[in-house]
Amino acid sequence: MYDFQELDGNIWDEAKYFNEVIHRAGLTDTKVSDTPTKFHVKLNSTDGIPLDDPTVYRELMGCLVYLTVTRPDLTDAVHMVSQFVSAPHSTHWAALVRILRYFRDTIFQGSLLSSTSYLDLVAYVDSDWAGNVIDCKSTSDFCMFLGDSLIS
Structure with a gap:
């Protein structure tokens, strides 16, 4: 991974897009995560409490799938939580938030x-x-x- 803060290109557009995603998710804190998922986590469709309104979860999943084009390090984690878009639960939401916090910590990294x-x-x-x-x-x-x- 390389630090792109000093390079020209569309990285600033991606950062702007991601900040809009964070705003849409309602993450007002500044917490970050050092990995996109917890080690050896196995999500289940019945764990946790069903979300009252899965709309935001589904919208954020679409945003994360789009971001995997330039960030292959997110692909596995995004795939894992995307399996639950039809009926997301609180545990799936927590996993999605962890991915967003990881991306927040590594927003200026990418493949070169x-x-x-x-x-x-x-x-x-x-x-x-x-x-x-x-x-x-x-x-x-x-x-x-x-x-x-x-x-x-």
Whole structure:
């Protein structure tokens, strides 16, 4: 990850967009998180109290999915909480807020494509066997590098 505060480009637009997302979420505190999820967390569709109005949760999920285009470090966490948009509970809301606080802490970080790196495309894949506590489905994750740069 690189610090983009001093680089030109659209990072300021992303920061402005994210600040609007934070405002929409109603996060008035300044708390941050050092990771997008808690270690080994397994969310369940029945844990917690159902949200009275899931509209804000769904809107924020759409915003986070959009942000994963430039922030692949958010992809796994966003995927995890996006599974509950049809019936979000308080535990899912807490996980979503943690992602927002992580992004707040790392807002000026992103991927940088090196102009001097070799152009080999390398992919890594990992999966678990029946790790989903809801329906016992397997989950797979991958990452792709172009040279030294993470691209997906």
